[in-house]
Amino acid sequence: MSRLLWVALLLASACESPAAPGDASAPTDASAPVDGSTSADAGPAPLLAAMDDLTLDEREAATVVIPARAGARVFVEGAPPGTVFDEPSRTLALFPDFTQSGTYPITVDVLDERGEGAETASATFTLTVRDTITPPDPVIVGEEALWGATLYSLELTTDDFLDPPGLAGRTFEARVVVPDAATAEAPLPLSxxxxxxGGSVGTGGGSRERFGIGPSEPYxxxxxxxxxxxxxxxxxxxTVxxxxxxRILHLLDWVTRTFEGVDRERVSVSGSSMGGSGAVFFAIRYGxxxxxxxxxxxxxxxxVSGREDSFQSHWGARELELPDDRGMSxxxxxxxxxxxxxxxWLRDVHFTTDSGVRDGLVTFHxxxxxxxxxxEAWADAAQRLHVGHRxxxxxxxxxxxxxGFRAxxxxxLPxxxxLRxxxxxxxxxxxxxxxxxxxWDEAxxxxxxxxxxxxxxxxxxWVTADVVDERDRLELPLFVRTDPPAMTVADGYPEVGHGYTGALPVTVDVTPRRVRRFRCLPxxxxxxxxxxxxxxxxxxxxxxVTVPGLALGAEPxxxxxTRS
Structure with a gap:
């Protein structure tokens, strides 16, 4: 089978996110032309060898080795979100989740500038992900007209993919807000x-300007x-x-399939207390x-939550260390x-966390x-790993x-x-x-x-509309928000409001995240x-890439x- 010359399939236990390169070894066929070697008769290796199409099931893992000449730059575009491409090893780690069935034309561009002039090659192979996991769709049980939108009440009956087998058949409520103005040509964001x-099902922040999804979690x-x-x-x-x-992701997928005009590049998740925790945990798996x-x-x-008791009710006793569906504790x-x-890919997600030092339920730990x-604490990891955060x-x-001090x-952000x-x-x-x-001071x-x-x-x-992301150039307009100015409320308290009123410039290190084309080698x-x-x-x-000590002012x- 010719495909074995360039792709090694790693069948794995079910998981919705690929491992980072290096988590597991990827077997490759020794005959695959990936090392750029030469022989007296053959001459230089081809810049990019032929590639065949690939078919996977949902939640089936594969590692594709790109057959490019050693030392050349390799750029890959068009793979499903969540795919990890590691250029030094030329490996593309695929693990399409249960909502990612479809056809993906994946383009591979190779550039070698080491000779007397640039040599380029390009090829496209097709990834087909079969729709092999089909949980039951929710049913609309109510409909209400809002100002510029429609509110749908849903019931979702589970199977043994959306619930533990012994609990399958439960019904969960949900609400969805669909803006009247959303179209395929003018899509709107979704929250x-x-x-x-103990909270009730909400509307997910939906309005006439955005889709909203409000799932339910009664336990x-x-x-x-x-x-x-x-x-x-x-x-x-x-397992856990x-x-x-x-269920959350299934609702997102259902809304996208059912209603026109969802902008999948602007999907956010938020919540408070258990919901705020759930937003972070959802990102860990599906960010x-x-x-x-x-x-x-x-x-x-x-x-470090202080809430081990509530987790143990659903995950089993702490000492059991039950694995999740991937095998990790x-x-x-x-x-x-x-x-x-x-x-x-998680380092490309932007996080905002808002916490209380005196919170006795979800402690500040x-x-x-x-x-x-x-x-390492969250506050320190965000800085060291240069993650977008507030x-x-x-x-x-x-x-x-x-x-006297409001939430x-x-x-x-202006x-x-x-954030897209x-x-x-x-x-x-x-x-x-x-x-x-x-x-925390133990004493x-x-x-x-x-x-x-x-x-x-x-x-x-920053100014998103003016961002430039090309193979040879990246541009990010940066500034300090000063309008409308924040206001002083009391001594010892921060100013309240959006805009900075102090001395400029503000110095800061900047790391471009979510870069698609201006990808750099270690x-x-x-x-x-x-x-x-x-x-x-x-x-x-x-x-x-982290640029240190930039001096930002009020104007972008x-x-x-650029590459050296």
Whole structure:
């Protein structure tokens, strides 16, 4: 079979996200022409050898080795979201989830500039993903006209993919808001809203300007899943599939298939308390479907949550260490610092977390206390890994604001800074305005030090419409939001509002994220220019580029990156 010359299939246990390169060895056929070797008779290896089409089932893993000449640059476009391409090893790790059936023309471009002139080659192979997993669709049971939109009430009856086998057949409520103005030519964004523990089904923030999905979760698994032996106690072979998250994704897929005009490049998820935790946990598994997320009073790790009792009710006792549907301990799966370190596509998701230092239910440990898996807290991992983030905290408790100080005091990104899955955005780190979250002091039995109220990456913005992402050039217009100005409310409290009122410039490090075409090799040297500032920078081990110490002002200035 000729396909075996260029692709090695790794059949794996079910999973909705591919492993990062290096998680498992990928067998390849020794005859595949991938090393650029030569012989006395054959001459130089071809720049790009022939490739055959590939067919997979949903949730079937494959590693494709691109047969390109050694030392040449390789660029891949058109693969399903969530695919991981590792250029140094020429491997394309595919794992289409249960909503990604269809046909994908994948383009491979190869460039070799080492000779007397550039040599290029291009080829396209077709990935076909068969629709092999078909959960039951929801049923519309109610319809209500809103201002410029329609609200649909749904019932979703589960099977043994959307629920543990012993609980299959349960019915879950959901609501969907569909804007009247949405069309294929003018698609509108979609937001998913996850309710808190004991909360009612919402509308997901839907309106005449955006689709909304409000799923339901009547039990407290924090929007993750339940072990496979329920309603009985877990046995030795029990697993914890992410049933709750599958139901969310199934609803997203159903809305996209049923109603015209969903912009899949602008899908966000948010929630408060259990819903905020669920937003983070959903991103850990399915973040490649998201443009961004917002977690209010939610946790970022099951291991430092203080809520082991509620998890054990659905995951089994902690000491059992039950695996999830991929084979990883479910307790380790839902740790954001671990997931960010191990999952390349997750570092391209933009996170906003908003937490209370005095929260007794979802304790502040998840922000500033190191995870036992990584020895790194969420606030530190976001900075070290150069992830797009806005981390907020103040002295509120759980669902209770500080007296005289309103929630969400920190303002929003300006309209110009649209987060889209198909456009790069700047991940800001080490801003001169950054504040330090309090840390746990064991002797005091309290969170101390740092700033009692504060934020990371406040006021920093960009102009999405003017972003340029080409093979040889990346442009990101950056600025500090100053309008409308924030207002002082009391001594010791941050200003309330959207715009910065202090001295400029603000200095910050910038890492382009969600780059599609201006992909860099680890160790590659890039040139950069930002107004009167300029210099060179070397891409890190994952190919990410961080430009240090940019001086941002109130008017947009474009950061320009080019290849040396």
């Amino acid at each position: 998913i809203g996850l309710h808190g523990s 407290v698994s924090w929007w993750t899943g339940q072990h496979s032996d329920l309603p009985d106690e877990p046995g030795a072979d029990a 599939a992410n049933n709750s998250q599958r 490649y479907h998201l443009s961004h997320l917002q977690s209010l009073l939610g946790m970022t790790s099951a291991l 479910v307790w380790e799966r839902y740790d954001l610092s671990r997931a960010l370190a191990e999952t390349p 998840h922000v500033s206390t190191p995870s036992p898996l990584t020895d 981390i907020v905290w103040d002295q509120r408790g759980h669902q209770t604001n500080e007296a 969400r005091w920190y303002g929003a 309209d110009a800074s649209t 899955r198909d456009r790069p955005f700047p991940a800001f780190t080490r801003s001169s305005l950054d504040q330090a979250p309090p840390r 005091e039995g309290a969170f101390t030090g740092g700033d009692p109220r504060g934020m990371r990456n406040r006021y920093l913005a 160790g590659e040297t890039l040139r950069w220019r930002f107004g009167e500032q300029s210099g060179a920078v070397i891409a890190d081990d994952e190919g990410a 200035v474009t950061l320009v990156l």
